[in-house]
Amino acid sequence: MSESGSNGVKDRTTGQFRCLYCFTRVKPPRGAETFTCENCGYAWRIWWFSPTEPRIRGPVWDQHEKLSREKMKKQGD
Ligand SMILES: [Zn+2]
Numbered sequence: 001m002s003e004s005g006s007n008g009v010k011d012r013t014t015g016q017f018r019c020l021y022c023f024t025r026v027k028p029p030r031g032a033e034t035f036t037c038e039n040c041g042y043a044w045r046i047w048w049f050s051p052t053e054p055r056i057r058g059p060v061w062d063q064h065e066k067l068s069r070e071k072m073k074k075q076g077d
Contacts, residue, residue: 014052034060
């Protein structure tokens with residue numbers, strides 16, 4: 001918690017966010033709505049707090065849902 005508490009110091013690592021899965025700092029392309037972590041391969045939904053500050057909205061469940069739905073469809077038919 002000490003990291004988020006030190007808001008007085010300006011963070012120079014703009015454009016980056018920390019993957020909530022493997023805690024690696026990653027830098028998505030500016031304006032990207034989703035980004036797949038290069039380290040663990042986990043896909044995240046992104047929103048931009050400012051043009052240079054990406055924030056994680058949550059995991060990209062759609063991808064997983066779609067995949068499993070298609071799988072089930074194939075099995076069901
Ligand atoms: Zn990761």
